[in-house]
Amino acid sequence: xxxxxxxxxxxxxxxxxxxxxxxxxxxxxxxxxxxxxxxxxxxxxxxxxxxxxxxxxxxxxxxxxxxxxxxxxxxxxxxxxxxxxxxxxxxxxxxxxxxxxxxxxxxxxxxxxxxxxxxxxxxxxxxxxxxxxxxxxxxxxxxxxxxxxxxxxxxxxxxxxxxxxxxxxxxxxxxxxxxxxxxxxxxxxxxxxxxxxxxxxxxxxxxxxxxxxxxxxxxxxxxxxxxxxxxxxxxxxxxxxxxxxxxxxxxxxxxxxxxxxxxxxxxxxxxxxxxxxxxxxxxxxxxxxxxxxxxxxxxxxxxxxxxxxxxxxxxxxxxxxxxxxxxxxxxxxxxxxxxxxxxxxxxxxxxxxxxx
Amino acid sequence: xxxxxxxxxxxxxxxxxxxxxxxxxxxxxxxxxxxxxxxxxxxxxxxxxxxxxxxxxxxxxxxxxxxxxxxxxxxxxxxxxxxxxxxxxxxxxxxxxxxxxxxxxxxxxxxxxxxxxxxxxxxxxxxxxxxxxxxxxxxxxxxxxxxxxxxxxxxxxxxxxxxxxxxxxxxxxxxxxxxxxxxxxxxxxxxxxxxxxxxxxxxxxxxxxxxxxxxxxxxxxxxxxxxxxxxxxxxxxxxxxxxxxxxxxxxxxxxxxxxxxxxxxxxxxxxxxxxxxxxxxxxxxxxxxxxxxxxxxxxxxxxxxxxxxxxxxxxxxxxxxxxxxxxxxxxxxxxxxxxxxxxxxxxxxxxxxxxx
Ligand SMILES: CC(C)[C@H](C(=O)O)[C@@H](O)C(=O)O
Ligand SMILES: CC(C)[C@H](C(=O)O)[C@@H](O)C(=O)O
Numbered sequence: 202x203x204x205x206x207x208x209x210x211x212x213x214x215x216x217x218x219x220x221x222x223x224x225x226x227x228x229x230x231x232x233x234x235x236x237x238x239x240x241x242x243x244x245x246x247x248x249x250x251x252x253x254x255x256x257x258x259x260x261x262x263x264x265x266x267x268x269x270x271x272x273x274x275x276x277x278x279x280x281x282x283x284x285x286x287x288x289x290x291x292x293x294x295x296x297x298x299x300x301x302x303x304x305x306x307x308x309x310x311x312x313x314x315x316x317x318x319x320x321x322x323x324x325x326x327x328x329x330x331x332x333x334x335x336x337x338x339x340x341x342x343x344x345x346x347x348x349x350x351x352x353x354x355x356x357x358x359x360x361x362x363x364x365x366x367x368x369x370x371x372x373x374x375x376x377x378x379x380x381x382x383x384x385x386x387x388x389x390x391x392x393x394x395x396x397x398x399x400x401x402x403x404x405x406x407x408x409x410x411x412x413x414x415x416x417x418x419x420x421x422x423x424x425x426x427x428x429x430x431x432x433x434x435x436x437x438x439x440x441x442x443x444x445x446x447x448x449x450x451x452x453x454x455x456x457x458x459x460x461x462x463x464x465x466x467x468x469x470x471x472x473x474x475x476x477x478x479x480x481x482x483x484x485x486x487x488x489x490x491x492x493x494x495x496x497x498x499x500x501x502x503x504x505x506x507x508x509x510x511x512x513x514x515x516x517x518x519x520x521x522x523x524x525x526x527x528x529x530x531x532x533x534x535x536x537x538x539x540x541x542x543x544x545x546x547x548x549x550x551x552x553x554x555x556x557x
Numbered sequence: 558x559x560x561x562x563x564x565x566x567x568x569x570x571x572x573x574x575x576x577x578x579x580x581x582x583x584x585x586x587x588x589x590x591x592x593x594x595x596x597x598x599x600x601x602x603x604x605x606x607x608x609x610x611x612x613x614x615x616x617x618x619x620x621x622x623x624x625x626x627x628x629x630x631x632x633x634x635x636x637x638x639x640x641x642x643x644x645x646x647x648x649x650x651x652x653x654x655x656x657x658x659x660x661x662x663x664x665x666x667x668x669x670x671x672x673x674x675x676x677x678x679x680x681x682x683x684x685x686x687x688x689x690x691x692x693x694x695x696x697x698x699x700x701x702x703x704x705x706x707x708x709x710x711x712x713x714x715x716x717x718x719x720x721x722x723x724x725x726x727x728x729x730x731x732x733x734x735x736x737x738x739x740x741x742x743x744x745x746x747x748x749x750x751x752x753x754x755x756x757x758x759x760x761x762x763x764x765x766x767x768x769x770x771x772x773x774x775x776x777x778x779x780x781x782x783x784x785x786x787x788x789x790x791x792x793x794x795x796x797x798x799x800x801x802x803x804x805x806x807x808x809x810x811x812x813x814x815x816x817x818x819x820x821x822x823x824x825x826x827x828x829x830x831x832x833x834x835x836x837x838x839x840x841x842x843x844x845x846x847x848x849x850x851x852x853x854x855x856x857x858x859x860x861x862x863x864x865x866x867x868x869x870x871x872x873x874x875x876x877x878x879x880x881x882x883x884x885x886x887x888x889x890x891x892x893x894x895x896x897x898x899x900x901x902x903x904x905x906x907x908x909x910x911x912x913x
Binding site: 295345356396455 | 682698703713809
């Protein structure tokens with residue numbers, strides 16, 4: 202089989218531990234399906250700051266640029282929180298998104314059976330919740346001009362939110378396309394009653410919509426969406442929105458499933474290239490103890506297979522293996538009801554590999 | 558007693574119906590306490606567009622400017638949704654906030670006993686939830702420069718988010734002051750890892766904090782706050798944040814209580830002047846049927862008494878009357894378990910007046 206190049210940037214905190222288990226899964230897939238993966242490892246985030254003086258070293262960026270896909274663990278931690286901006290892990294994250302042109306962040310928010318009770322929402326409200334938030338990732342107020350200036354009222358800070366038609370079009374089209382493969386409902390979220398960028402967004406959505414007559418479209422204001430996610434989560438299928446709103450709503454959606462520790466995400470550019478990572482963070486408080494849950498990262502590999510490599514069967518095998526291991530009652534500490542029976546990161550990885 | 562001038566702008570949809578009940582409560586307070594209120598009515602929102610060609614007519618603005626407080630019903634409806642910007646009800650809302658200098662929006666999110674089960678959150682998670690969101694209301698991306706321009710990639714829209722030190726200081730101080738009167742915990746919400754305005758915000762909070770050593774301060778990133786509101790709502794006391802984040806988070810917080818139809822809000826300027834309104838909207842679908850719940854508007858009067866007039870005893874009387882009527886089992890349709898026993902807007906207002 203063709204060799205697929207995967208850049209692996211494990212990052213900080215529990216990143217290296219959970220990524221190690223995902224690598225075992227990649228290896229097992231090679232054995233089972235005859236696929237061939239070439240893994241190359243790069244420094245990224247806090248560890249790159251410590252060792253190279255920058256969160257996104259040039260060689261890591263090149264590694265990613267030369268790869269077919271990127272597997273990311275997690276970045277950040279208190280150690281770097283008070284650094285100046287250029288020396289902070291999240292600057293690396295924003296930098297890699299922009300440099301790789303990853304304009305679309307896809308976050309499925311699903312409820313895992315074994316975690317139904319972990320949600321703070323009532324089970325009957327959560328019933329049937331299975332939605333995807335598609336967030337624009339390289340535009341908006343994240344990347345617009347930012348500066349300080351003097352004013353009559355002391356220093357003044359400015360952020361600029363900018364979107365052009367092309368940027369809106371490509372993400373909105375992706376929203377329609379993904380909705381088409383699912384329950385055919387798209388909620389476009391904006392604040393068109395206040396923001397000019399939102400009015401451009403909504404006009405663009407309305408212009409494109411006739412090309413997707415099979416998809417049911419609703420416009421939802423961002424404040425209302427924050428409410429409706431709580432009131433009727435299962436009524437959403439695909440939500441598409443701009444960068445800042447997506448940051449907030451995708452976290453809200455993930456949390457309401459109760460399954461946030463198990464969720465994977467994809468950041469996609471033009472073509473099939475993508476960066477895959479768990480939704481959870483670097484969890485510095487439990488790093489190095491071998492107790493982190495590797496499932497979200499392992500499921501990120503399945504997502505990579507599906508969206509970048511087109512290895513749907515292998516993705517199915519991974520997802521089924523995860524389900525079987527959970528159904529057999531195995532749990533890491535974060536999802537165990539009886540913490541005394543919890544197993545570690547490696548044991549969980551091994552069980553999933555064995556179940557594949 | 559000194560005459561207090563109240564500008565009454567009932568607005569659209571159910572606005573006039575619920576405001577009429579609040580006026581009965583004002584009248585009853587005059588009888589009970591000897592207070593004197595001078596009410597003057599103004600057109601505002603959609604009805605002002607229809608009758609005067611603008612959502613905020615000059616005479617309405619002057620009425621408000623000459624008053625000690627404003628009582629607002631609700632504005633908006635599908636009839637005006639596709640109007641050009643200057644002819645939309647929300648433009649009136651933004652205009653009145655700016656013109657009256659209402660820089661602070663205060664929204665208590667509390668759980669009403671009789672509505673405990675109406676929340677989509679589990680009762681044990683909601684237990685003890687009693688928080689206030691203080692939202693900056695006259696700055697940020699709502700009021701910064703907005704425009705369109707051409708770009709290589711089609712039309713481009715721009716919104717500008719601006720905050721100066723003085724604007725941040727006054728709202729943050731209010732956050733600390735309000736926290737002081739409560740459980741002494743303040744969560745300041747920003748996106749300091751990305752936005753320059755948020756970095757100015759956080760610096761300002763940290764500079765002021767030493768003046769309030771009795772208040773426990775935590776900085777929460779907006780995405781994380783959207784999650785924590787779901788995970789541990791009862792751990793929040795006062796949340797202070799900028800305009801756009803406050804719009805989203807205050808709606809999320811209100812919805813999670815399950816009591817959104819009963820919540821009141823205050824928008825305050827310098828001094829004691831304030832505008833008071835229910836959190837719920839104009840509900841055009843049930844307007845004119847006499848079935849809307851007037852309680853949020855009646856409780857807005859209590860909030861006006863407390864925050865603008867210093868009539869704490871009268872506020873207590875209103876709040877107790879509401880509680881007694883609810884405890885006696887009376888319900889409007891929105892909060893009735895047995896809808897066939899629901900009472901109308903006027904009946905509810907009359908019962909509360911009788912219970913005062
Ligand atoms: C760390 C931060 C810059 C980042 C973001 O806001 O995009 C994170 O919250 C995320 O959602 O990936
Ligand atoms: C109608 C709209 C402009 C307004 C806002 O965003 O401020 C509303 O959502 C609110 O919260 O009062």
